[in-house]
Amino acid sequence: MLDPTLCIQKPLTNSWTSLSWQVFNWLTTPALVIPPLVLLTVLPLLFRRLRWRRRISGLGATLLCVYLLTLSPTMVKIGNRVLVTFLPSDVGAPADAIVVLGRGTEMRPERVDVSARLWEAQRAPLIFASGWGDAQQIADMLAQKGIPDTAIDGEPCSRTTEENARFTAAIVQPKNVHRILLVTDPPHMLRSLLTFRSLGFEVIPHTNPLPNHLNVRSKAYLVFREYLGLVGYGLRGRFLPREPSAADISPTAIAPIQEALPLEVPVAPVLSG
Structure with a gap:
């Protein structure tokens, strides 16, 4: 196993990963998303002089319906089904x-x-x-x-x-x-x-x-x-298609693992019991 102390991490990569998880966490928390959408739907109707109030309110109502539908169990199942539809089958090779x-x-x-x-x-x-x-x-x-x-x-x-x-x-x-x-x-x-x-x-x-x-x-x-x-x-x-690169891992860290891997693929033994 590669020594974790030899890993080279890019700050930008770590920051982007952390930010993306925070954004997705916010989007999938109804208590944080639904109230702003409700306000977007209701508040414009209170200002009669606002020229685009009905359009803004309609946009809020549409986004609210789409959001609730997206998080429904049925849509989650459909979304997951689509993701696995295009996967090739494992035929046991x-x-x-x-x-x-x-x-x-x-x-x-x-x-x-x-x-x-x-x-x-x-x-x-x-x-x-x-x-x-x-x-x-x-x-x-x-x-x-x-x-x-x-x-x-x-x-x-x-x-x-x-x-x-x-x-x-x-x-x-x-x-x-x-x-x-x-x-x-x-x-x-x-x-x-x-x-x-x-x-x-x-x-x-x-x-x-x-x-x-x-x-x-x-x-x-x-x-x-x-x-x-x-x-x-x-x-x-x-x-x-592209070539692999080890730019983020120390070459001295990769070498021991490469040397430990078998040169030819042997047949794995079956565990007893």
């Missing part, structure tokens, strides 16, 4: 590695369970965890399930999906890891698949289920954040 993306504490158990089952089924000999604040914890949980240390690796530097893909490519592709089983939640999978594919990976998507305790607001947050993420990544060209 072997891969060079299982790449597990961090997504926070709530998502971690399902990811660990899925990746452990894939390894036990001999789908790939290596599980590679990627994500700041997640990679080491995922590795520890996999070890508790009986996965040997030689089959677990990762990097704890990446803070975005873009960095997940770039850092993973920089570390594992020099050791001929090109076909991967990608593990993440259904809303996040499409953007992740396109990003990893742009860096030369052949990606087999394998989603983990969302935690049962997630409420509608949390699911809406995940789903509609991905639509904005797809647009943002697309406009920045992050789905187009």
Whole structure:
């Protein structure tokens, strides 16, 4: 596992990630959004001399209806269904590695369970965890399930999906890891698949289920954040073919992990019990 102290983080990336999460958190908190929209609908009608009062009020009412509809359970289900419709099926082909993306504490158990089952089924000999604040914890949980240390690796530097893909490519592709089983939640999978594919990976998507305790607001947050993420990544060209770069990770940090990875992909043993 890459030493976290060797990670090189860009302040701009960290600030943008933090800001985007704050904005999305505000947008998915009805108590913070509905009152301003109600005021936008009602207040203009109180000023009879305001020339555009009906249009402004109509705009507020429209935005309020769209917002309430967007956060409804039905729309969240439809939005999630659209995101997974275009994913290729996992037909059981072997891969060079299982790449597990961090997504926070709530998502971690399902990811660990899925990746452990894939390894036990001999789908790939290596599980590679990627994500700041997640990679080491995922590795520890996999070890508790009986996965040997030689089959677990990762990097704890990446803070975005873009960095997940770039850092993973920089570390594992020099050791001929090109076909991967990608593990993440259904809303996040499409953007992740396109990003990893742009860096030369052949990606087999394998989603983990969302935690049962997630409420509608949390699911809406995940789903509609991905639509904005797809647009943002697309406009920045992050789905187009390109070469991986390790500019954000120290070369002295990458070398030990690259040396530890197998030169050829062996057959993973099946756990007893």
